[in-house]
Amino acid sequence: MRQMLKVERNISLKHFNTFGIDIVAPTLLYLQDENDLHQAITDLEWQGGLILGGGSNILFRQAPKNSVWLNRLKGREVIEENDNAVIIKVKSGENWHELVMWSLEQGYFGLENLALIPGTVGAAPIQNIGAYGCELRDFCHGVEAIELRTGLSKWFSAKDCQFGYRSSVFKGAAKGEYFIVAVHLRLSKVPLLNTTYGAIEQRLVEKQVSSTTPLDVAHAVIDIRKSKLPDPAELGNAGSFFKNPSVSLSQYNTLKETFPNLVAYSNPDGTRKLAAGWLIEACGWKGIRHGDAGCFEKQALVLVNYGQAGGDEIWGLASRIISSVYHKFGIQLDPEVNIV
Ligand code: FAD
Ligand code: EPU
Numbered sequence: 001m002r003q004m005l006k007v008e009r010n011i012s013l014k015h016f017n018t019f020g021i022d023i024v025a026p027t028l029l030y031l032q033d034e035n036d037l038h039q040a041i042t043d044l045e046w047q048g049g050l051i052l053g054g055g056s057n058i059l060f061r062q063a064p065k066n067s068v069w070l071n072r073l074k075g076r077e078v079i080e081e082n083d084n085a086v087i088i089k090v091k092s093g094e095n096w097h098e099l100v101m102w103s104l105e106q107g108y109f110g111l112e113n114l115a116l117i118p119g120t121v122g123a124a125p126i127q128n129i130g131a132y133g134c135e136l137r138d139f140c141h142g143v144e145a146i147e148l149r150t151g152l153s154k155w156f157s158a159k160d161c162q163f164g165y166r167s168s169v170f171k172g173a174a175k176g177e178y179f180i181v182a183v184h185l186r187l188s189k190v191p192l193l194n195t196t197y198g199a200i201e202q203r204l205v206e207k208q209v210s211s212t213t214p215l216d217v218a219h220a221v222i223d224i225r226k227s228k229l230p231d232p233a234e235l236g237n238a239g240s241f242f243k244n245p246s247v248s249l250s251q252y253n254t255l256k257e258t259f260p261n262l263v264a265y266s267n268p269d270g271t272r273k274l275a276a277g278w279l280i281e282a283c284g285w286k287g288i289r290h291g292d293a294g295c296f297e298k299q300a301l302v303l304v305n306y307g308q309a310g311g312d313e314i315w316g317l318a319s320r321i322i323s324s325v326y327h328k329f330g331i332q333l334d335p336e337v338n339i340v
Contacts, residue, residue, distance in 0.1 A: 005039050006030040016070065017055035018118060020236035021311045027067035031093070032074075037179060040069060041151040050340065051179055053093070053120030057127065057238050058338045061311035071122055073181065076102070086187050087141050092122025092180045096129070104215050108187035110139050112218040113194055116225045118232065118239070122180040126170045127336065128163040132221050133197030137163035141186045145178035154178065165273075166243050166336050193217060199224050228299050236305030237296065241318060242280075242333040246271045255329060276325075276333055277301035283324040293317040315339065 007029050014022040031037050049066040052058070073093035080087040086108050090099055096119050100111040113132040123129075124136045125143050140163070143156040162169040170178060191214050195201050203220040204212055230237050244265075247255070252272040256262050259282070263275035280286065280300040287297035292309035293316065296302040303314055303321075322333050 005036045005043075006032070013052075013055070013060065013064075013068065016052055016068075017058055017060060017238075018232035018236060019055075019059055019238055019305050019309075019311070019314065020232075020307075021060040021305070021309075021314075023060045023063045023311065025064050025068040029067055029069045030072060031069055032072050034073065034181065037069075037073070037146065037181070038151060041146070041148065048176065053123040054095070054118055056118040056232065057123065057336070058340060059238060059311050059314055059335075060340050061315050062340065064340065069179070071120060071179075073122070075182075079184070084189055086189060087184055088187065089144075089182050089184050090121045091182050092120060094121045095119075096121055096124055100218065103185075103187060104218060107189060109189070109191050109214045110134075110187045111185075112214040113197070113200075113221055115218040115221045121183050125161055125163075125168055125180060125183060127166045128161075128168050130166070131225075132200060133194050135163070135165075137161070139185045139187060141184040143180055143184070144182040145180050148177060148179055153181075165246075195220075229302060230296055230298075230304055235296075236307075236309075237302050238337045240276075240301045240336050241303040242276045242301060242321075243336045244273045244276045245331050245333060246273045247331065248272075259329075274331065279325050279329055279331060279333070280321055283321070283328050285321055285324070290317050290320075295321065311340075 007027060009027055011025055011028045012022055013025050014020055029040055031040060047066045050064045050068045051071060052068050053071050071093040073091040075091040076094065077089050078086055079089050097116050099121055100115045103111050113134040114129065117129050117131060125140060128136050137158060140158045142158055143161055145154050145156060147154055193212055195217060200217060200220050203223055204216060209216045246267055249270055249272060252264055263278040264272040267273055277300045285295040286300040288295050291313055292306040293313045294304045294306055296304050303318060305314060325331055325333050
């Protein structure tokens with residue numbers, strides 16, 4: 001017989017968000033499979049609650065008023081395969097990094113540059129996760145979702161997802177309307193290495209890797225990430241707190257005259273993406289601590305919780321950073337993290 005949907009009342013979310021914000025949810029639902037999800041939709045109705053995966057891209061400023069639905073839907077299967085490629089369907093509660101390592105073991109390649117990104121597979125399309133020259137959209141075949149209001153299933157092709165830099169339809173027009181149930185990924189059976197970004201090649205040389213495999217690339221990415229980013233198990237954080245802002249070419253040229261060391265990358269449309277970490281560091285924030293909220297000493301784009309900071313304390317620091325970057329550069333920083 002099926003187990004009942006597990007529900008807990010008045011429970012702290014401290015261990016369910018990587019910032020470690022200690023805030024109480026009135027109701028926490030543990031969704032182990034799709035039956036739980038359908039039961040939750042039928043019995044409880046969706047009243048604007050919150051879906052939580054790994055809680056690694058969220059800042060709680062206030063306690064959720066409605067129920068929190070914890071996604072633990074598990075399963076991976078191959079649904080199409082030929083000599084060169086495979087399409088896998090992965091349930092949304094699977095851990096992203098475990099999926100990356102599993103896919104490499106199977107000989108399914110592509111996700112290696114996205115190793116060690118925390119969180120669940122279901123959250124990956126929400127902001128089109130990206131790192132080291134790749135984004136989810138490079139591999140996403142489509143997304144299975146359930147409309148929370150009606151319980152009806154809907155298929156989103158990759159095009160329907162409207163992926164952009166740290167954005168998708170799920171963070172835009174359809175925000176809060178769907179529960180992502182599974183993600184379909186198209187992976188290659190032929191290694192296609194992408195080692196040009198950042199310090200990957202340098203790291204491979206340091207490790208004296210001669211004929212590079214996708215697994216070598218994954219390990220190089222893991223090493224680089226560990227050297228720069230705080231481990232949430234040791235220091236609360238949600239990765240980059242802000243997005244890297246884009247400016248027009250003429251705005252970039254004007255800024256570059258005043259700030260010759262400005263770090264920027266070309267976008268395909270000719271605009272320039274500025275390294276927000278550089279802007280924040282140039283304003284003197286790197287390594288600064290206000291109470292238990294801090295700007296990480298090795299990566300200024302990451303805000304950290306030294307222990308007891310509340311969401312408002314972290315947000316207070318973020319607001320002061322936004323103001324000073326605006327004051328110095330005339331650039332508005334936008335949070336990447338979802339603020340609740
Ligand atoms: P959560 O934080 O639980 O949720 C994020 C948002 O998605 C919330 O609004 C939530 O309601 C919604 N959501 C979650 N699951 C579902 C679902 N099944 N259906 C509908 N809505 C849902 N991100 C990058 O892109 N690149 C990086 O390199 C990167 N590095 C990071 C490094 C560190 C140390 C940390 C802590 C974070 C980093 N992140 C990075 C951010 C984060 O890992 C990703 O955004 C990740 O996809 C979040 O997954 P999650 O399951 O923790 O999402
Ligand atoms: N920089 C500084 N000072 C800093 C931090 C960065 O000057 O304190 C400058 C350096 O010149 C550095 C450049 O900024 O070379 C870029 O820094 P980094 O390579 O660390 O990348 P990022 O732009 O800060 C982005 C993503 C990360 C992703 C990395 C690697 C965003 C908002 N962040 O960070 O994603 O892992 O590139 O691809 O796009 C996340 O989204 O949570 C995240 C961690």
